[in-house]
Amino acid sequence: MLNSAYVYFGLYGEFDPAQLVDHLKITPTSTSRKGSRNPELVIPRQSHWKYGTDEKTAAVIDIYEMADSIVADLEPHHGDIVSAIREFKLDAMLQVVIRFSTDDEISTPAIGFSRKALSFVDLVSATIDIDTYIESEG
Numbered sequence: 001m002l003n004s005a006y007v008y009f010g011l012y013g014e015f016d017p018a019q020l021v022d023h024l025k026i027t028p029t030s031t032s033r034k035g036s037r038n039p040e041l042v043i044p045r046q047s048h049w050k051y052g053t054d055e056k057t058a059a060v061i062d063i064y065e066m067a068d069s070i071v072a073d074l075e076p077h078h079g080d081i082v083s084a085i086r087e088f089k090l091d092a093m094l095q096v097v098i099r100f101s102t103d104d105e106i107s108t109p110a111i112g113f114s115r116k117a118l119s120f121v122d123l124v125s126a127t128i129d130i131d132t133y134i135e136s137e138g
Contacts, residue, residue: 001135002059003109005098007066008052009074009126011081013090015047023084026051026077052095061109063096067117070094074120081124092126099135 008029011020017031029052051074053066074081085092094117098109111130113121121128 001101001103001106002057003061003099003101003106004055004057004135005061005063005066005096005109006053006055007063007070007094007096008050009070010051010093010095011049011084011088011090012046012093013088015088015090017047017049020047020049020084020088023087024049024077024080026074026080059106061098063098063109063111064114064117067094067096067113071117071120075116078120078123085124092124094121094126094128096128096130097133098130099133101135 017028017033021028021031028049030050031048033047051070053069056066081092084090094113096111098111100108113128120126
């Protein structure tokens with residue numbers, strides 16, 4: 001089994017996702033509204049707006065590269081993101097989700113962030129969260 005990972009920038013709080021999409025003028029990867037029902041998911045305790053990469057499955061995964069691709073897309077909109085965070089009272093997070101292979105022949109993903117990514121996170125007052133999972137063959 002190979003490693004897999006995806007990276008996204010998320011905005012969280014109590015808001016109408018459609019209003020946030022209109023404010024940012026960025027098409028998100030996904031949104032959900034607090035309390036919305038989806039039989040496949042837990043009922044969200046807060047609304048979210050997410051912009052992210054597709055999940056990458058490979059022997060070699062570079063989180064630096066994935067995070068930089070998100071930042072390259074969002075950085076031109078940093079002013080709108082900062083104003084939305086203030087206006088809608090949002091929390092912002094750069095999120096990394098990694099599933100590690102247990103195969104000793106597969107390299108573990110390179111986890112880190114470029115200065116550009118860290119500057120963007122600081123500019124919009126976001127945090128970074130890394131979720132890791134071990135995927136056993138089965």
